[in-house]
Amino acid sequence: MEKEKTLPRAIKFLKWVCPSFLYEGIEGDLMEEYEENIKKVGEKRARRKLIWNAMKFIRPGIILRNKFKRLNHLVMLKSNLLIAFRQLMRNKTFSAINISGLSIGIVAFVLILQYVNFEKSYEDFHTNSRQIFRITLDFYKDSQLVVSDCEMFAPIGPLLKEKYPEVLDYVRLYEYGRREVKLESKIFLENKVYFADPSALSVFSFNLIHGDKVSALNEPFQVVVTELLARKYFNRSDVTGEIIYISNRPYKITGVIADLSPNTHLKIDLLLSHSTIAKLWTYDETDFCCNNEYTYVLMDQQAEVGAFNQKLKSLSTELRDKIGDGDEQLWRM
């Protein structure tokens, strides 16, 4: 009885998983074998063998024994299947119609499920996706909605961040459209080219593989490319430091981001530094002349969308004089 205390852990585990009505016989056999082994090969090896043999008992034939009641159910199932099969054979036409109808239905269900899942997964790879909002502009004329536009005036982003504490950060994207990209001997045409504030790399969860998050879009004529393009241009991933020509202007590659998953509305090929704009043409960041900037704000977690929308609304009325065409506008997220 004294041996009970020194039973190896494997045996205790076996006792736990093994059906109790089998356990005594099994343990007895194990101990008997153990005692025989002590005489044959010595205590140490016998104990090791005991543990190993106990582990071997942990198998479905033992653990799951009598967990499933089999016989009767199987017989009934078999006869039911047989009857079903005979019925199918008897009414071949209707069986075919029914089965094909059901399969089309199931296929449609799976396809719709896939589609909806994909649609619902939009932007979920951004860790802050619940806190990022895009500012939208509604143009009214005589209280009639004329058009909604999601591009904003350049000063709005900085203004919101300065004025409201719940706005943690902003990102402006200025669409540069379709651009020609020239390397030494090759010319490419890229569709989604944007000027972006440096904060784009911290607000959005782009996976920056090479380059520095903080400085990658700070200076004029810097560009961040996707890995796909890096491979297309240079056949390798780390292309930081290379120069490419975009619309005949030299840009230095300062970062490479992993290719974006397809479930995002913001499909990007090239991100150019926002400060480049002023070097290309006359551009005043404080001018309310034109709404060309997709403006995203990163809100505080506690911030309420409804309340902030009210603030935006009153701000838009307040600033109406500054805005060029004088029409009534409402801003919202």
Added chain:
Amino acid sequence: MNKEYLGEFEELVLTMVGILQEEAYGNAIVNEIKQRVDRDSNLSAVHVTLYRLEDKGYVKSGMGGATNARGGRRKRIFTITNAGLSMLKAMKESRMDLWKLIPQLKMVGV
């Protein structure tokens, strides 16, 4: 006519249960197999096989008396049933029938 199929190891274990009679429990069967056919078998494999045979109705089991050698634990003693016996017999006979069909068995070089 045999719908049930008996595997090779199952047949061996079933035979051993028949041989050992009152003393047929897991460990004894392992030893018996080692002794009679010089084959190492695994205690857990033997146990699983015994339970499977019990499911098929070829053996039945009950707890035997306690002995000191096992720290007072009782043995699960297996006994062969009539169905098991006739199954063994049927297998042996069908094998003998086949054996007879091999023509002119001669060992070459004896």
